Amino acid sequence: MELFEQLASKIKGKGVRLVFPEGADIRIQQAATRLAAEALVEPVLLGDEATIKETAQLEGLDLQEIKIIDPEKYPETAMNEMIDALVTRRKGKTDAVTAAKWLTDVNYFGTMLVYMGLADGMVSGATHPTGDTVRPALQIVKTKPGVSRISGAFVMQKGDQRYIFADCAINVDVDAQTMAEIAIQSAQTARVFDIDPRVAMLSFSTKGSAKAPQVDKVVEATKLAKQAEPTLAIDGELQFDAAFVGQVAAAKAPQSTVAGKANVFIFPDLQAGNIGYKIAQRFGGFEAIGPVLQGLAKPISDLSRGCNAEDVYKVALITAAQALA
Ligand SMILES: CC(C)(COP(=O)(O)OP(=O)(O)OC[C@H]1O[C@@H](n2cnc3c(N)ncnc32)[C@H](O)[C@@H]1OP(=O)(O)O)[C@@H](O)C(=O)NCCC(=O)NCCS
Ligand SMILES: CC(=O)OP(=O)(O)O
Secondary structure, eight states: OOHHHHHHHHHTTSOOEEEESOTTOHHHHHHHHHHHHTTSOEEEEESOHHHHHHHHHHTTOOOTTSEEEOGGGSOHHHHHHHHHHHHHHTTTSSOHHHHHHHTTSHHHHHHHHHHTTSSSEEEEOSSSOHHHHHHHIIIIIOBOTTOOOOEEEEEEEETTEEEEEESSSSOSBOOHHHHHHHHHHHHHHHHHTTOOOEEEEEOSOSTTSSOOHHHHHHHHHHHHHHHHOTTSEEEEEEOHHHHHOHHHHHHHOTTOSSTTSOOEEEOSBHHHHHHHHHHHHHTTOOEEEEEEEESBSSOEEEOOTTOOHHHHHHHHHHHHHHHHO
């Protein structure tokens, strides 16, 4: 069964409540109506009800079955409870005035619905940049036990080829420890998507071909990841061609058991990761699904602003499956 059919069969009829803060966006509405019609998700759209319905009507979409919450008209008692919960969660870092201000932002409001258990997950980022989408989750939902940094992976898919790229979305620069943690998290993400992970720690150098502090970081990260998970198939530092192409691997890293056959690619910083996935997507014709946020305590997913309704639908399936995991 194809990946998204598998996810759909897992979540169908389970009543997973996903909040979509960008309720007036047509791509969100198209995905939400499809998810509701297929009984995969119970979508909750945030925003001004009249605007949301006007957009839907123009596109001929029927939102009868879909819940809409206008944060501006949220009942006063419920809003006060939300402010209190946010202030308590922030443990002295955020006062009630700031909390009330934050909650005028749909991403904070949606994140609080998830944090308070009033929704099971959230999908946003079709119109908001990643920072604005994920910051509330980093501040409020925070990491799962045992994880120190959240990161963003993409599932890159074309035909029967499927790979994981990370971090392509969150950590602007990483030290060796964080890069090692991202590698381990990404191997776990790979298993969720039926990929048996072989992890390449990417660099502009292969096995000492160049000397620079940036290369040392990748070597150190590889060592730390191996120490943390000795059975994981992981190697570095590797250039992308050595990681991916058998012939190049034979020349550049003949001793490596990962080189030439890697399927999980860990980038040394966000410049490389974000540029890398977009090149594979736009030149290489790969579908880029994600970013799938790794390490959050509750599922909140970001979208690329370049997404279409199909991307929103797929990210929603992943988010709903994470909510049931
Ligand atoms: C994600 C991002 C917005 C966080 O930046 P920020 O808001 O300036 O982060 P701060 O350092 O102020 O931290 C805010 C909170 O989030 C937490 N946080 C930040 N990054 C985190 C991470 N990777 N994992 C876990 N927590 C994190 C901090 O600990 C802090 O928590 P606190 O308020 O409880 O102390 C920022 O790293 C960013 O812009 N990344 C790039 C996003 C992007 O544009 N990607 C490309 C497109 S996908
Ligand atoms: C993931 C990503 O690059 O997002 P955006 O295109 O919205 O910046």
